[in-house]
Amino acid sequence: MMKYAFCAVALLVIAGCDGGQSAFTGLGPVSSRITLLIWIMFIGAALITVLICVLLLISIAGPVGWRHKLTTEKSIVWGGIVFPIVTLTALLIYGFSILEAGGALVQAENPVHISVVGEQWWWRVIYHHDDGHTTESANELRIPAGRPIEIKLSTADVIHSFWIPAYAGKVDMIPGRINTLHFVADKPGIVSGQCAEYCGGAHALISFYTVAMSSAGYKAWLAKERADATPALAGEGEQIFLSSGCGGCHTVRGTPADGKIGPDLTHVGSRQSLGAGILPNTAENFAKWISQHQTIKPQNLMPPFDIFSESELQALSVYLNSLE
Ligand code: HEC
Ligand SMILES: [Cu+2]
Structure with missing residues (x-):
């Protein structure tokens, strides 16, 4: 029994180490809170499952007095109505407070402005420079670590959903709308993300990498990205x-x-x-x-x-x- 319990825990821990595309990674303040919510829900659900199993055993083979207690109106009201209402309401309020965490970044000073347009089946990425100009790129997001990022999400065709689990929750790209995603990447590194809403034939094959860079590295990269092509091997x-x-x-x-x-x-x-x-x-x-x-x-x-x-x-x- 111990062995199985150990394996289950070990598997979870290993899953948490997978940095590439995992909601357990939590590489920024927004995703860290989501990761915490996942753990609270997971552990809470596990405890409740154990409790239900114990109650089930008691109701089948427990002492007569206990079995009788379980069937009283009082246990049904407390266990079947009050308990779920209280737990689910607490979770809901906590969930809203996590949404606020992303919202609080809205007011953050000096965010990096980027737009991403979902297309069947790739991503159009537009960098907004401080002087009002834009540079278009695709299929990869480059961001500076440590600065608030603000991404305007829209779509050119059907509904897509933009998801970088290591940094933030998923946000839908909906025709006729612009949704805004806020997050901060704690440190430089490469993680992957993908479309999280079925968008037609090649939906399973629309992902992308996000490269978080140092501030100076990002600045240099953006200047280079903005410049025209200089192919060494034109011809x-x-x-x-x-x-x-x-x-x-x-x-x-x-x-x-x-x-x-x-x-x-x-x-x-x-x-x-x-x-x-x-x-x-x-x-x-x-x-x-x-x-x-x-x-x-x-x-x-x-x-x-x-x-x-x-x-x-x-x-x-x-x-x-x-x-x-
Ligand atoms: C009718 C429009 C069209 C033409 C013509 C076309 N492409 Fe494409 N190309 C696309 C689209 C759309 C995609 C995105 C496909 C996807 O990933 O879903 C693409 C993707 C690509 C990519 C991958 C880009 C990336 O960001 O990963 C390369 C490279 C490419 N095309 C090269 C070419 C070359 C070379 C030619 C000419 C021989 C060409 N394309 C002609 C529409 C076109
Ligand atoms: Cu999709």
Whole structure:
């Protein structure tokens, strides 16, 4: 018996150590309170379950006097009505107070302003600079650690839900609305997040990485992200990109490619992943994405391209990978 109890506890502890995408991680003040709520609910539910089992045993095999007590009107009123009302109300009030924690950050001075638009099946990410300009990127969120973050969430099509469990609760992206998400990341690091509301065919394959950086690192990164592309290896790959119609859907700032339908590729080479968190970002995976993306991410809205020779694919990949 002890052994099983130990295993159950050990499993929970291990689950709590998984930093990548876990609501147990609590890497900021907002998510830490949610993690606490999870534990309170979990332990509370476990205790109540044990209590019910004990009462059940008593009602089956307990002393006559005890069994009789359980059937009185008083026990039913206290155990069946008062107890649930009191516990659930307390939980509700506590839950609201946790929502307040996110709300309190609303007034925080000098938040970082970012917008994220859910698209079938990727994320459009827009950074708002202090001078009023914006820079568009995609499929990755970069934030400075220690500063309040304010993300305006909207959708280009259906309902999505934006969730970075390590930092905050999920918030829906609803057509015709802008919802606001607030959180702070305690320290630099990389965590993952995903869409938490079924949004059609490739819903299971729409995730993303959030990279929390030091203040100085973020500032330098943002300046670089804002600048146009400076591909070290333009030439042939860029030619193929421009002449194959990629620019009709994708923007590479600094080139004639200014499409708005798909993810911005100006600095795609510097992102963690391709296809909204699906493939690690490597030169080979660019070729893989371009030639096999309908197998890798079925139903995604980029048309299939099986027109390229091996060397053309190679040149395209080298070009895209160099867009750092
Ligand atoms: C009709 C519009 C369209 C055209 C044309 C198009 N794409 Fe795409 N592309 C998309 C969409 C939409 C996505 C997002 C797919 C997803 O993840 O659901 C995408 C995703 C990508 C990605 C992954 C981006 C990321 O942020 O991870 C790459 C790389 C890419 N396309 C390269 C190309 C290349 C190279 C071409 C030309 C050979 C091309 N695309 C042509 C619409 C298009
Ligand atoms: Cu979804």
